[in-house]
Amino acid sequence: MAPKQKTRNPELIPGVRKVSRSKMYHKRGLWAIKAKNGGKFPVHAKQEAAAVVEEKKPKFYPADDIKKPLSNKRKPKPTKLRASVTPGTVLIILTGRFKGKRVVFLKQLTSGLLLITGPYKVNGVPLRRVNQAYVIGTSTKVDISGVDVSKFDDKYFGKQVEKKKKKGETEFFEADKQEKNTLPAEKKDDQKAVDAPLLKALESVPDLKAYLGARFSLKAGMKPHELVF
Amino acid sequence: MPFKRFVEIGRVALVNYGEDYGKLVVIVDVIDQNRALVDSPDMVRSQMNFKRLSLTDIKIDIKRVPKKKVLVAAMEAADVKGKWEKSSWGRKLIVQKRRASLNDFDRFKLMIAKIKKAGVVRQELAKLKKETAS
Numbered sequence: 001m002a003p004k005q006k007t008r009n010p011e012l013i014p015g016v017r018k019v020s021r022s023k024m025y026h027k028r029g030l031w032a033i034k035a036k037n038g039g040k041f042p043v044h045a046k047q048e049a050a051a052v053v054e055e056k057k058p059k060f061y062p063a064d065d066i067k068k069p070l071s072n073k074r075k076p077k078p079t080k081l082r083a084s085v086t087p088g089t090v091l092i093i094l095t096g097r098f099k100g101k102r103v104v105f106l107k108q109l110t111s112g113l114l115l116i117t118g119p120y121k122v123n124g125v126p127l128r129r130v131n132q133a134y135v136i137g138t139s140t141k142v143d144i145s146g147v148d149v150s151k152f153d154d155k156y157f158g159k160q161v162e163k164k165k166k167k168g169e170t171e172f173f174e175a176d177k178q179e180k181n182t183l184p185a186e187k188k189d190d191q192k193a194v195d196a197p198l199l200k201a202l203e204s205v206p207d208l209k210a211y212l213g214a215r216f217s218l219k220a221g222m223k224p225h226e227l228v229f
Numbered sequence: 230m231p232f233k234r235f236v237e238i239g240r241v242a243l244v245n246y247g248e249d250y251g252k253l254v255v256i257v258d259v260i261d262q263n264r265a266l267v268d269s270p271d272m273v274r275s276q277m278n279f280k281r282l283s284l285t286d287i288k289i290d291i292k293r294v295p296k297k298k299v300l301v302a303a304m305e306a307a308d309v310k311g312k313w314e315k316s317s318w319g320r321k322l323i324v325q326k327r328r329a330s331l332n333d334f335d336r337f338k339l340m341i342a343k344i345k346k347a348g349v350v351r352q353e354l355a356k357l358k359k360e361t362a363s
Contacts, residue, residue, distance in 0.1 A: 092333070102333075140334040211337045229333045 079112035084137030084229075088144040091116060092136040092216045092229070098125050100215035104142050104198060111154045119195040122202070122212045127191055129157050138229045142208070146197030151190075234284040236265065239291045241309055242282040251322070253313060254282070255304065258294050266294065270301050287312050 008027050009019045019027060034041055085091065089105045091114070103125050106115045114132055118125035202209050218224065234240070240256045249272060258266035260276055267282070268274040274297075289307040291300060304310075313319040331339065 090334070138333045140332065207338050207341060208334075210341070211334055214337065216333065226329065227333075228330055 078108055078110055079132055081108055081132060082137060084139070085114070085132060085135070086141070088141045090138045090140040090142060090212065091130075092138060093125075093130060093134065094136065095134045096130075098128075100217055101125050102138075102212050102214070102216060103130075104144065104212070105137075106144060106147065106149045106194070107152075109152070109154050113154070115149060115152055117191070117194055117198065118212070119198050119202070120191050121195060121199065122209055127152065127187075127194060129154070136229055140208075140211075142198070143201040143204075144198065146201065147194055149194065234286060236279065236284065237288070238293050239289045239303075241285050241287040241289065241313075242267070243285055244277070244281055245283045246281045247277075253285075253309065255289060255291070255300065255309075256282075257291070257300070268297070268300055270297075270304065285313070285318065286316065 009017045009024055012018055025031070030041070085105060087105060087107055091103050091105050093099055093101050093103055093116075101118070101123050103116045103118060103123070106117060109115055109129065111129075112132070113129040114135065115127065116125065116130050117127045120126050199209075202212065236256060236259065238256060238258065242254055242256060244250055244252045244254060252269060252272065254267040254269040254272070254277070256265045257268045257274065260266055263280075264276050264278050265282070266274060267277045287307070287309055289303045289309060291303045295303065314323065
């Protein structure tokens with residue numbers, strides 16, 4: 001970064017500067033610029049005024065004044081992550097069907113939700129989104145440098161929109177039952193692709209796989225506000 | 230049951246209340262019936278109520294209100310830190326601190342280790358029982 005600009009004329013007290021007007025003229029070297037340009041100050045050639053386009057008068061003026069809402073240019077940012085939650089951290093999920101499970105955090109999605117994975121083989125938690133508020137960040141970190149998570153975003157996890165069916169009564173029940181239950185093979189492959197390097201990283205630390213396979217629970221005598229996670 | 234730990238110059242005490250909780254300090258002078266002047270290598274010499282101090286067995290040899298350098302030298306000579314960490318009270322505090330600082334993963338590993346140890350003990354006990362029974 002460039003160093004801060006030196007002020008040629010510091011303010012001694014509010015309203016009083018150090019160097020006088022004539023001295024400043026000399027300091028800025030305006031005399032040298034003038035001398036280079038033969039006694040006169042160099043001037044840019046005047047720009048041609050842009051041709052004014054005649055705006056056509058509107059044919060229709062509305063009868064009432066409609067109020068326009070104020071413009072809002074705010075762009076929402078993804079939630080600020082707690083310092084304890086960094087990619088590769090083991091998180092403890094607190095709510096939902098996977099409550100108590102210890103899970104690996106992969107990255108934060110643009111919606112602010114956290115992308116996590118069990119890994120699936122270890123504790124049955126698939127690639128999933130989770131809110132930072134329902135999670136405890138532990139201080140245990142896993143090496144996720146070998147994992148490629150660039151293809152996952154919020155759209156990947158959105159509900160699949162089904163094409164509207166024509167109202168045939170008998171077909172209605174059978175067709176519905178068959179389509180909904182299976183997970184597409186593509187998602188299963190994605191899970192395997194993400195988990196493979198993770199599992200290797202887990203093997204390198206003793207007991208880490210068993211740790212992720214176990215659920216967290218409060219036992220007698222554990223005080224959450226005194227526990228170090 | 231006579232008293233064994235006295236408030237005297239050179240008595241090492243543990244602070245049990247306040248900002249300096251958990252520190253070992255040396256009583257360097259007695260101010261009045263309730264307060265003492267205490268000092269320690271890592272704190273400014275200050276007054277403390279006796280109620281904030283728990284006396285220990287350790288005593289060092291100093292004169293009334295020694296200079297900081299003299300105090301530090303006397304503490305080194307008497308090996309206060311070493312004696313404290315070997316004493317059962319000192320060891321207990323170290324264990325408590327270690328347990329409190331355990332990470333969630335550490336607690337899991339500890340649980341596994343306890344289960345393994347209990348398993349081994351139970352196996353040996355079963356063996357011994359079989360021997361005495363037979």
